[in-house]
Amino acid sequence: MYIALVGVSGYSGQALYQLLLNHPGVEGIDLYGHLRRDTEAEQTLDIAALNIHTKITAFDPATIMAKDDVIFFATPAGVTSQLAKPFIAADFPVIDLSGDYRLKDPASYTKWYHKPAAPAADLAKATYGLAEFENPTSHYIANPGCYATATILGTAPLLQSGVIDLDSIIVDAKSGLSGAGKKATDSSHFVHINENLQMYKLNEHQHIPEIVQELQKFNSDLKAIQFSTTLIPVDRGIMATIYAKATADLTTDQVQALYETQYQDKPFIHVSATEMPDLKRVVGTNNCDIGVSYNPATKTVVIVSVIDNLLKGAAGQAVQNFNKLFDYPETTALPTTTLGF
Ligand SMILES: NC(=O)C1=CN([C@@H]2O[C@H](COP(=O)(O)OP(=O)(O)OC[C@H]3O[C@@H](n4cnc5c(N)ncnc54)[C@H](OP(=O)(O)O)[C@@H]3O)[C@@H](O)[C@H]2O)C=CC1
Numbered sequence: 001m002y003i004a005l006v007g008v009s010g011y012s013g014q015a016l017y018q019l020l021l022n023h024p025g026v027e028g029i030d031l032y033g034h035l036r037r038d039t040e041a042e043q044t045l046d047i048a049a050l051n052i053h054t055k056i057t058a059f060d061p062a063t064i065m066a067k068d069d070v071i072f073f074a075t076p077a078g079v080t081s082q083l084a085k086p087f088i089a090a091d092f093p094v095i096d097l098s099g100d101y102r103l104k105d106p107a108s109y110t111k112w113y114h115k116p117a118a119p120a121a122d123l124a125k126a127t128y129g130l131a132e133f134e135n136p137t138s139h140y141i142a143n144p145g146c147y148a149t150a151t152i153l154g155t156a157p158l159l160q161s162g163v164i165d166l167d168s169i170i171v172d173a174k175s176g177l178s179g180a181g182k183k184a185t186d187s188s189h190f191v192h193i194n195e196n197l198q199m200y201k202l203n204e205h206q207h208i209p210e211i212v213q214e215l216q217k218f219n220s221d222l223k224a225i226q227f228s229t230t231l232i233p234v235d236r237g238i239m240a241t242i243y244a245k246a247t248a249d250l251t252t253d254q255v256q257a258l259y260e261t262q263y264q265d266k267p268f269i270h271v272s273a274t275e276m277p278d279l280k281r282v283v284g285t286n287n288c289d290i291g292v293s294y295n296p297a298t299k300t301v302v303i304v305s306v307i308d309n310l311l312k313g314a315a316g317q318a319v320q321n322f323n324k325l326f327d328y329p330e331t332t333a334l335p336t337t338t339l340g341f
């Protein structure tokens with residue numbers, strides 16, 4: 001298959017390019033982007049550390065639809081919906097890493113992303129691509145957000161089994177800096193990030209409505225969650241620590257059994273009750289490792305869900321969705337082992 005990729009000069013675009021280069025079903029990858037000089041027809045992208053020295057050509061939907069079989073957008077929210085329109089109109093396969101088509105309600109998108117939303121009719125054509133739970137039902141895959149992936153995978157079994165008080169869910173999520181993309185800001189300055197922790201977007205994070213929308217598929221009575229995000233001084237990795245009150249007495253073994261049953265056929269999900277996962281177990285992989293525990297003294301279930309934000313949280317899950325959309329084995333070209341330290 002021939003792939004079009006927009007956004008290869010960004011963090012998740014680079015991760016995606018590397019995965020696709022090793023995919024046995026991929027015959028060629030055409031890179032498209034916005035060129036910095038209008039007078040040039042193409043630019044060369046040189047990323048020495050990744051041994052990427054290749055051409056980026058100007059984004060042109062007609063060329064892409066004639067030459068390629070599917071397009072991946074690793075472009076910012078607000079940009080993607082502008083670029084994607086002709087592909088949606090033509091029902092051309094799209095895998096979109098941005099948040100532009102995840103929320104079904106345009107008013108909710110505008111409220112949380114502070115940008116104009118895509119038309120509701122286009123939003124309705126997108127399949128939310130949390131690969132462990134959804135099979136593609138359309139040609140437009142809205143790849144989930146990184147925090148949303150860790151949180152939904154960590155919470156869904158509790159909602160499905162009805163063992164927790166729906167009003168009691170608290171998620172304390174932490175992310176490495178690559179989650180914010182490559183653009184430097186005052187808050188991403190080394191002096192600010194190094195040896196520091198910084199909570200941000202408290203009660204205003206754009207993944208809150210995405211998480212609630214998707215968790216309502218497991219229990220439609222869920223109204224809200226308490227969700228907070230903290231920047232931590234690591235390159236990549238997300239840890240979501242989830243707390244919820246049990247409605248009746250439980251044991252850690254019972255909670256573990258819920259998760260093991262839910263994820264028994266899911267190759268990227270690993271459940272443990274004896275050891276809480278840390279970031280280094282998943283960085284460099286498409287895995288989501290989940291630690292489960294129950295505290296009878298406070299009747300609180302504690303779940304720890306960790307992913308690599310650039311892989312399971314972005315490019316890896318995008319390839320997982322590509323595999324599902326085009327009937328390759330789900331694990332094709334996706335790493336499952338860490339560097340091991
Ligand atoms: N980083 C992460 O962990 C995750 C990111 N995402 C989402 O994936 C998308 C990409 O994120 P990330 O890689 O972090 O972002 P980066 O900021 O690192 O990269 C953005 C990319 O988009 C390109 N771009 C920007 N504007 C345009 C445009 N108008 N036309 C064409 N290309 C454009 C940039 O090109 P140029 O270099 O030329 O400016 C760059 O290649 C975002 O929507 C993000 O929310 C989702 C989950 C996790």
Ligand SMILES: CC(=O)N[C@@H](CCC(=O)OP(=O)(O)O)C(=O)O
Binds near residue numbers: 097176180
């Ligand atoms: C560390 C950091 O800043 N992370 C970003 C996640 C970006 C992202 O994944 O954005 P969408 O999923 O909404 O496209 C943030 O919290 O906004």
